[in-house]
Amino acid sequence: MTDDEIISAVLAGRRQDFEILIRRYSGKIIHFITRMTQDRDEAQSIAQEVFLKVFQNLPYYRKENNFSAFIFKIAKNMTLNWLNREKRTVFFSRLLQRELDKAHFRQEPPRYSLHDPNEREIEITRNLLLLPEEQRLALILKVYLEFSYKQIREITGWSIPKIETLISRAKSRLKKNIGLQERSREFVLNARKK
Amino acid sequence: MNCKKASRLLSTYQDRELNSALEQEVELHLRDCRACRTEWRGLQELVGSLKLLPPPAADPHFPAKVMAGLQVKRAGKFRLLPAAAYALVFLTIFLSGFFLQLSFDSAARTEKPQAATFTAVLLENQGLRLQAVHDNTLIIFAW
Incomplete structure (x- = not known):
């Protein structure tokens, strides 16, 4: 059964068929939101809201469009809203100096050795979160969801050159931050000497 | 290149x-x-x-949770009914307090409003009416 057939059935009154769409897309949607927020519990609850919103907006879905882009567009908007709310919360709580009293602010930041796979994972997660929001969004859609630039354009509304630039900058920044940059620069210099 | x-x-x-x-x-x-x-x-x-970062583990109950959420959302349409009932009770208390005070005021001034209609009393006691609204609001907020 294709997405469009399921949507027609749901709109005709077979609400239970919506569960097929949830099963089809929930993994990808939760993966996307988890990578964007780096918070698995919040990702689950945002994903639930996404599906509720998709259900409410099904009558506005046009068959000539791609359903995957439709659902990811909603997921992207809801995730960015959540991130903005979070930023405001952190800002105000820091303003009130609540955060400064917490133990983790007084402790030394943990140092990771990148040889341990788990620590490497933590380092990547942390650096992904440090990327500017648009770069992170473009990179996650490309690397983890494996969308083409055209599909990313449908989801975000950005032009293809902008997507190219965002992804390229995100990769450069990550390379630099994760520590690969130094190593590859050495290789490049050595190679050029030879 | x-x-x-x-x-x-x-x-x-x-x-x-x-x-x-x-x-x-x-x-x-x-x-x-x-x-x-x-x-x-x-x-x-x-x-x-x-790509080393693994995708989050799938929650097998997730689809059921969303479907349950859809039911609640649908039932949510009828949640307006208790809200309307609360509003009605609130309005009744507010208006009854207002008219009760108004009748006390007009009874206290029996020599004046004998010939006056209810509307005339309302207009005449504009200041008192505002006072009554103010008092009732305070009472309701305190309650």
């Missing part, structure tokens, strides 16, 4: 989004240029590292 151009195109080449002519040019350049090849390996290593 020079190194500068190749370096700029490497990310798009990696994403397999270049047209075939440009793709061939990049490939040819990578074959000849050791420095760009190293940069390319760095990019490959980065994306490999990014």
Whole structure:
């Protein structure tokens, strides 16, 4: 059964068929939101809201469009809203100096050795979160969801050159931050000497 | 193709989004240029590292939770009914207090409003009416 057939059935009154769409897309949607927020519990609850919103907006879905882009567009908007709310919360709580009293602010930041796979994972997660929001969004859609630039354009509304630039900058920044940059620069210099 | 151009195109080449002519040019350049090849390996290593992050474990109850959420949302339409009932009770208390006070006021001034109609009393006691509204609001808020 294709997405469009399921949507027609749901709109005709077979609400239970919506569960097929949830099963089809929930993994990808939760993966996307988890990578964007780096918070698995919040990702689950945002994903639930996404599906509720998709259900409410099904009558506005046009068959000539791609359903995957439709659902990811909603997921992207809801995730960015959540991130903005979070930023405001952190800002105000820091303003009130609540955060400064917490133990983790007084402790030394943990140092990771990148040889341990788990620590490497933590380092990547942390650096992904440090990327500017648009770069992170473009990179996650490309690397983890494996969308083409055209599909990313449908989801975000950005032009293809902008997507190219965002992804390229995100990769450069990550390379630099994760520590690969130094190593590859050495290789490049050595190679050029030879 | 020079190194500068190749370096700029490497990310798009990696994403397999270049047209075939440009793709061939990049490939040819990578074959000849050791420095760009190293940069390319760095990019490959980065994306490999990014893909190390496993997707979050799937919650088998997730679809059921969403479907239950849909039911609640549908039932939510009828939640307006208790809200309307509360509003009605609130309005009744507010208005009854207001008219009760108004009747006390007009009873206290029996010599004046004998010939006056109810509307006249209302107009005459404009100041008292405002006072009554104010008092009732305070009472309701206190309650």
